[in-house]
Amino acid sequence: MNIIFDFDGTLIDSKERLFKLFSFLVSESELNFEDYWTLKKQGIGHAEILEKQFNYQSNAIQEFQIKWHQEIEKNYWINYDTPIFGVEDKLISLFENHQLHLVTARQSYEKAVKQIKALRWDRYFKSILVTKQEIEKSQLILENIEIKKEDWILGDTGKDILTGKTLQINTAAVLTGFLSEEKLKSYNPDIIIDSVANFMI
Ligand SMILES: [Mg+2]
Structure with a gap:
């Protein structure tokens, strides 16, 4: 079959890669690995995290999403995968x-x-x-x-x-x-x- x-x-x-990139893009974030994944595992997306925890407006969220997309498959981050x-x-x-x-x-x-x-x-x-x-x-x-x-x-x-x-x-x-x-x-x-x-x- x-x-x-x-x-x-x-x-x-890939959890470390995603957490590291989030922390890099949201430099004011003090979420640790566990905090971040507790939110994400409940199905809470980046837009909601950024809006509710960091007061991001829609243009800043959009900017984050674009950067995320550009960065997420770069070797530097991929190297965190195990x-x-x-x-x-x-x-x-x-x-x-x-x-x-x-x-x-x-x-x-x-x-x-x-x-x-x-x-x-x-x-x-x-x-x-x-x-x-x-x-x-x-x-x-x-x-x-x-x-x-x-x-x-x-x-x-x-x-x-x-x-x-x-x-x-x-x-x-x-x-x-x-x-x-x-x-x-x-x-x-x-x-x-x-x-x-x-x-x-
Ligand atoms: Mg998957």
Whole structure:
């Protein structure tokens, strides 16, 4: 079967990268890593954090969003990413009997592939699909993978679960990423697991 993985928050831990960039762009912020992620995991976005905690007006929020977009995939920040414990072993064992794919909403295909190659994970994936934020994940998957209803998608956000629902495949939410268990439950995934490392089929 096909098993489709999201990248950030699912195979790699990007929480430090996002926190560091937020702290860099909002120099007045005294939120620590835990404060920041407690807010974000409840589904509270940057706009709301900036408005409520730092009194940002809409033009300052917009400026933040533009800078965020420009910075977030730069090597300096990407270097904060780390592989999630146990993921590689799970990829190795699933790779034996299944077709593995990676789908990410990153902006840059080249940079995503470079990062995956640096981890030496490219050998496990039959396809690496990058939306470049120009196309929905579900559309990109449909155009590249022959989906069957027994297939799985694993991801850390509501968007990943909704992608699986759109494709009418099985959905697994993981708790290694950007949303809390309570928040993920509201998207009604088929299963919720601590990590990709706990995925059993
Ligand atoms: Mg993700």
